[in-house]
Amino acid sequence: MHFDPRWDVIEEQYGRNSGHYESIFTLANGYLGTRGATEEGYWGRVSGTYLAGLFDAAPREVTELANLPDWLSVELNLAGEAFDLTTGEILDYFRVLRLKDGVLERFVRWKSPRGRISQLRFLRFVSIYDQHLAALRIEVIPEDYSGTIHVRSRLDGQVTNSGTQHFAAVEASTFGERGIYLISESYEQRHLVVQAASHRAEGEILREEFANGPRRMDYSLELAGQEGVTNVLEKLVTTFSSRDLEFEGRQKSQEMLFRRTVKGNREAEREGFASQLAKHREAWAKLWNKADLTLDGPDFDQLALRFSIFHMIQMAPWQDHRVSVSAKGLSGEGYRGHVFWDTEIFILPFFLYVFPEEARLQLRYRHHTLPGALRKAKENGYEGAMFAWESADTGDETTPTVGAIDFRTKKPIPILCGEIEQHITADIAYAISHYLHVTGDREFLQNYGADVVLLGARFWASRVEYNSALDSYEIRNVIGPDEYKEHVDNNYYTNFLVQKHLLLAQELMVDPQCRQTADYWGFTAEEAKKWAEVAQKIRLPRQGDLLEQFDGFFELNAIDVLQYRDTPGTLQRAYGWREINQAQVLKQADVIMLLHLFPDEFTPEEKRANWDFYEPKTMHDSSLSAAMHSVVASDLGLSQEAYAYFEKASRIDLGNALMNSGHGLHAASLGGLWQAAVHGFAGVRVKDQVLKLNPRLPENWSELKFNLQVGTSLLRIEVTQEQAVIALIPADPSGEAVQAVQVRIGDEVVILNQDCDSVRVCY
């Protein structure tokens, strides 16, 4: 078996971190995602399958992505013995996620308890070509025996979200010759889901049977296994939900959905597994052609970046503006499928520069969920749009209000983020601004962006409090990005982003393309004037070059953070929650985030001073921290630190040490890693569609190559230790004409166009 260390993520041993591998081996297409669970069952197996945006809430619980009936389930019995890797002996084993093809493979050479040896090969994909299709193929070769191979393939609705059942079975039966289907309806929202699975076998079929149980449909098959002969089962699964009809403006109809699902499945069956797989691979090839980022450096670095890109592509809703990328994508139950600031600040940039149409959809999600944000503001006594810290389908706040129990008080610890971690609204405005700078998409601004920015500004104007003693506007009682600190006043990060948000809103008020929006919501020049005043007088606490994370941070107790940093939990054991709240220790980048988001707004001296002050105080107890530190370290010319933080970030999901991705991938970190390479090592920044490049590759990388889109221009960027080449990529003949793009490298400014389509700069 050939593995490519720059493309293939490998599990070499059957082991106990099954949850971790289930997450990192997730296959998805932005519509449907399935964790990398085994076909056969084991204790602790979590076979999550989720449809983007299909949320449901159990009584007394917050809404969550509902785990769909399990389509993977296939139990094998080989000549009377259950195929079970916890029994017998594993002679050969690997699992490999082939990032290039979007395929998960497993190979096992297994000696049964009675000593019979079988070879088994499993192959699986979730089609990126046809978002409703998922498929698996199982090959079994009895190596040294002949005997009946019994296959039980299932659509299993007896799954839950950690014990929470979301679906009732509505109907289950068969179709065609070897098809089974299951129709489920969610309890709360009454979403209908139809799943249809067809089967094809190779081998001598002895018997076939259907069976059903509570919320289950089984197809079972007996093959006369002959020594040395390959037996095959292929399973093609089609999934539709009533949200698809809703997307098309149709009424919910079980009959319509059922026909559509079976029709889709029968077409896929007619074409066959191999043909569907070929289409899927071709679609991935196209995506990689655009999105790949190659480097000449350690294989692991290359693999980690591709792993990030791969999973971000899998998480992205490619057609649906009603959903966005959640904190775990479609890879697990962690954070219940909710959307955080992670999306706009960590994940969006990749799409913004590579798939701007997809970035646009993600921002349209915020527009789509404005009603929830308007409700949240109202419920909290404010005006305008206050976005949810955790957002699901409607945009209403879905952050749980309590979390783990504090065993000293015996009460659950309140989770305050939903109430007071408010920077999300300004983060969204920042992302819209970023999107406009890169794409220049005025149509988006007019139809979606202006609503969000203006209504958000109205919220901030109602939120700030005037301090007459200081003649300043304050935002008291918030949580900033550093979640160790609750109930702080004037978090610098928050206030700075609010300032930028208000200034952007003020600009839009004089933009003719936003006129209609402003009129619709009744915005006045008066109101805009207030924004300008607030922006001008908003409190931004600092001492000299040092930005103060919030009022009073500099007065907090200093503690020796570094001794706890690399051993999770030790800080919490040494200090109580209240003490941590009162000490100069950060969970994650806070002021540092700002240096990343607004690199032109601070002097090199300011940046350095703040780095020196905050970096040693940061625990990186959040997966959002390391990559951001890498970008800022690159900016500061701290090449070794930049690379060290890149390495740290690259190992959050993919490293062999942590293995803590059981509840899902750390999507923000995946996005952050891409930013560490592109914003950090390549020094890419775009303002008003002018590309600025400032490369500083890690010592052990000799080259970095990737594509970007700025405005409507596609660019190829190749950076080495000595030089950078930027080239216009000729547009698809059928596409729009290539436009000019302005590029700055160091102090040099070049305009690329048809006449001069590339530039090489040495440094």
Place this chain on the structure above:
Amino acid sequence: MHFDPRWDVIEEQYGRNSGHYESIFTLANGYLGTRGATEEGYWGRVSGTYLAGLFDAAPREVTELANLPDWLSVELNLAGEAFDLTTGEILDYFRVLRLKDGVLERFVRWKSPRGRISQLRFLRFVSIYDQHLAALRIEVIPEDYSGTIHVRSRLDGQVTNSGTQHFAAVEASTFGERGIYLISESYEQRHLVVQAASHRAEGEILREEFANGPRRMDYSLELAGQEGVTNVLEKLVTTFSSRDLEFEGRQKSQEMLFRRTVKGNREAEREGFASQLAKHREAWAKLWNKADLTLDGPDFDQLALRFSIFHMIQMAPWQDHRVSVSAKGLSGEGYRGHVFWDTEIFILPFFLYVFPEEARLQLRYRHHTLPGALRKAKENGYEGAMFAWESADTGDETTPTVGAIDFRTKKPIPILCGEIEQHITADIAYAISHYLHVTGDREFLQNYGADVVLLGARFWASRVEYNSALDSYEIRNVIGPDEYKEHVDNNYYTNFLVQKHLLLAQELMVDPQCRQTADYWGFTAEEAKKWAEVAQKIRLPRQGDLLEQFDGFFELNAIDVLQYRDTPGTLQRAYGWREINQAQVLKQADVIMLLHLFPDEFTPEEKRANWDFYEPKTMHDSSLSAAMHSVVASDLGLSQEAYAYFEKASRIDLGNALMNSGHGLHAASLGGLWQAAVHGFAGVRVKDQVLKLNPRLPENWSELKFNLQVGTSLLRIEVTQEQAVIALIPADPSGEAVQAVQVRIGDEVVILNQDCDSVRVCY
């Protein structure tokens, strides 16, 4: 380790029939039952814990006994390796259910994957002394190493009924030093359940911690395991539900329930595990003193009878008239905890003769659920009380309306029992009559029995149809005991029981003690006259000595049943459902049931003719069949057949072959086995409190001894191949005075009293 083959049920090998052993190793006290799941988790583990009568229904599903949060869960990590029997090597192993003590033990000598050997001993009981208490004790001895023993003990609410979640977590926290609790509320009925677990450890404690997750509370403990030293964890668990408050006529109160649970648990903790275990053992000793049945014969026969008695005692609600014994007791999800005719006809007799107070409670359950029976009659267009085929908490019909899918039509097969298997109402009247014959309990009749019998008779009078051509009353379109036959007219069994029911009701109408009841419900002499007429003219189809199972049975096709009988599924494969419905093949005893229930109503010739006709046509495709055939064979003097059927029945749950009790014990068969011994081999029958004995022991049994209660007299019965001894057991000095009892053996009649307190009869 010493095992007693007449008391101990042993699993000798760690194996794959975990569900089967979980059922047969169920521990219960009639209030709370817990399946014999392992403490640590494995794929397929079903750790059901149920409270009698605590039902809940998911949307679109029938109400079911809701699976409580798992109190058994304890995960062990031994010097860095998870204790997991699917890994490493098992050097020694057994599990044993000690019927005498009501204790489940497990011993494992286990070599970890890294080669470290540990001895582990698990002991568990569900207190029969304190129905709210359950407990387990774990001992770990590191045999050849020293290293940290990490114990994670849990109250785990992430359990479901095959994927159906019934409980939301209301509150979870800690109490005392090492106590954890979980408060849950069921979704539909809003039953509150409070579970509190305290812990005690022996060993060097390194660290203790609490943790919580969704619907989970954990206590975790690290012990410094020393080579050769025994480490211990004891876990005492107390459970209360809001049904307890309801029973006392109190309002639901979370606070009250919580206090009661914690108080109960702390008291148990103060007394300690050993003391609680001693009380439990003592309570079992008392129960066995009354209920044991000993035989001089094969150990397995002895064990099987004790196994039956043990589990029947465990299933019985000892204090609560609102619940009865369900088809699976508290041992699994099969039949969803519903109560069938199994209770009155198969299970009740054991209690009737041994624990009449308990039998009374079971019959009171039917009185308690009269409102549901009245509703069912009304909904079906009848009068009076029509009892549910499957009954849960309210007495409303809870039989599912569809079952497995017929893959020819692709539609689910309708389950018609809830609608047309109607004999249950007459079965209940039969059981009341039986109860009155044995106990002479007039108070029961007046307060409970009369309501049930009279309202049931009113139902039958509205149910029958008059056939003027034959001048007979008919009951058309029913299912009799033989469930292979649907939509039959005039099932002999049903009609015969209806006749008896109506005659009993007619009697009660002239019984002064039932006057008040009759007046209350407005029964008139007119109505009673109608009952007499119906009883007289009810159609009972027969040809000579042969009773016809239903109209037209004798015209059905004969098929060779015997060739399919011992290979389940083959009949169904050879014939379609419709053909089986049209053939002379029985799923289970039908006419034969009648011969058992009314042994005096048929001549020996009639019995023999019907046996010869029906027995070879019966598949015994129901666990209700074999034991009944044993009783009737005894009555017919077919000693070999009687013993063969006894053997068959004794292996339904306990045999090594079938292993099909995964969804729960076959309670009816357990009760049937006791009847096969007492009604069959000993030939015990009681009419008007006169005991009749007609012993015919199996060849290989030399003696059978047991106790019975007739009226208020306790009797000791000892039967051998040659003689029988019946003796009055002196009453507890504090109890009622011993009364006289009349005994018939063969043609001899004896009166036992203080003067002559025993009789020996040789034959």
